[in-house]
Amino acid sequence: MREPMIRGHLIMNTATSLRALCDPAEGRCFDDALSLELRIALASMQQCGWYSRRLQVELLTCFATVKRQEDSIYAGFIRCGESFVLHENPFSALLWKVLTPELFIKKQPKFWIRDHMGGGHVELESLHAHGARMRLRDAHGYDHGAIVWLGWMSRALHEIAPQGVQVMQTGWTPSTPAPADVAYEVRW
């Protein structure tokens, strides 16, 4: 079976945003905990390149280890996901202008495939005028990835429909970082 891959720009943004959320002492621990493989990969990473998802998981796990507290871990991953929207390119910025919340949700499987190769998929369960339910399935081994995705969705929806957006998940906890299924409930 092929190893799950992820786009370079996600890993690069994750590294930068999580590091920025650490205080000096945490930052040193975070830096020390990163493997040589990850550091080498980060030094020459291409935004559009595909890289092993292990690298992303390593970053997220290091952050969780450094932060320890559940609230800080959750908030950090949400901020990390939000940073993907803030560092998107001009085409994405245009995308937020054209999308409606319904269309954004409908396109979630496509967005997932754009940034991930193998190792899980997004399924839309229901979609109505002011909400939707969907699931991230089969993302075994993608520790904390579901929360980063939630952060990205929330921020993107906020760009599309600035008021009253709510995205909730069930399935992830710091002690079960990569459940087989994560359910998302979206309201706008």
Place this chain on the structure above:
Amino acid sequence: MDQELTPSELLDLRERVVDALIALSEVGFGDYSVDLTVDAKNRHPLNSVFAGINELVSAFGIDQEQASAFRRELEEKLGIVEKQRAAIRELSTPIIELWEGILCLPVVGIMDTARSTEMTNALLQAITAKKTRYAIIDITGIEVMDTRTVDHFMRMARSIRLLGAECALTGMSPHIAQTVVHMGLELDDIVTHRSLLDALTHYVNRSP
């Protein structure tokens, strides 16, 4: 007269544009393998727009590939130039041990600040490493000497003296000697000898 779009046609149009923008957002990150779907059977007006975008992205991808190849080539050439420069630097500062305790630095070509600094560093290191008492700077190969060049040698001589060694300048041509006098330059800090042989004989005789 323009035909108005029905809500479902409008939604379809929006969805197609969104699909295209999702694909183009990959281009924004540098992935030029993107290919927007063009349905040849369907005469949707966006088909020709997407076909045009595909062509542009493909052309841009080729340009980017060529630019990367040129950049790599240029970096390789710059690397070679830097290596050659280092080799030239090394060759331009040949320090020869003529006798026990006597070093010689033959200078050829033009002296500038960077070269002078390198020469001084190399000579001072050699003097320390070999416990040298006499350092001879032979300028037979220098054609032009101006105030700045003289200043370089003066500084070099002073540095050598600080290490407890003596410095001599040899091989000064009549033309340079005239220039030095004409320009009123002082060479008081430097011992001069007519030739390298003279200086060597002098120092060998003084050696214990």
